[in-house]
Amino acid sequence: MYHNLAMKDDGTIWGWGKNSFGAVGNGTTTNQSTPVSVTGLSNVIDFEAGLDFSLAVQDDGTVWEWGKNGYISGETAKSTPVQVTELENVIQLAAGHGHTHALKSDGTVWGWGRNNEGVLGNGTTTDETDPVQISGL
Numbered sequence: 001m002y003h004n005l006a007m008k009d010d011g012t013i014w015g016w017g018k019n020s021f022g023a024v025g026n027g028t029t030t031n032q033s034t035p036v037s038v039t040g041l042s043n044v045i046d047f048e049a050g051l052d053f054s055l056a057v058q059d060d061g062t063v064w065e066w067g068k069n070g071y072i073s074g075e076t077a078k079s080t081p082v083q084v085t086e087l088e089n090v091i092q093l094a095a096g097h098g099h100t101h102a103l104k105s106d107g108t109v110w111g112w113g114r115n116n117e118g119v120l121g122n123g124t125t126t127d128e129t130d131p132v133q134i135s136g137l
Contacts, residue, residue: 013038021068022079050095061089
């Protein structure tokens with residue numbers, strides 16, 4: 001990863017580092033050498049930094065992504081958070097090279113993004129632009 005994220009006690013997310021695709025989340029694509037606030041997010045309970053993209057879950061269970069993931073529900077790079085509207089009641093995230101997994105409060109796991117070598121765990125190697133439920137978990 002080429003950027004970093006941190007969460008303050010007040011539930012805000014701060015980012016710094018490589019920002020050429022907006023992964024820092026401050027509305028620019030300028031690299032940041034000191035922490036800056038991620039635009040528009042508060043009450044965050046979990047966050048992840050992927051490769052050139054970032055994610056957060058707010059305490060209402062909504063998921064937000066920004067940066068260059070190409071799989072942000074079909075969106076291209078964004079320099080501010082975009083809601084993943086297909087998911088709700090999320091409590092935890094995990095991000096990788098170009099994919100994401102989300103754990104919902106009902107115990108189900110959902111994944112989306114690049115699916116090289118079947119990394120999503122949904123029985124295929126097809127990339128997924130929208131979250132798909134991972135069976136057996």
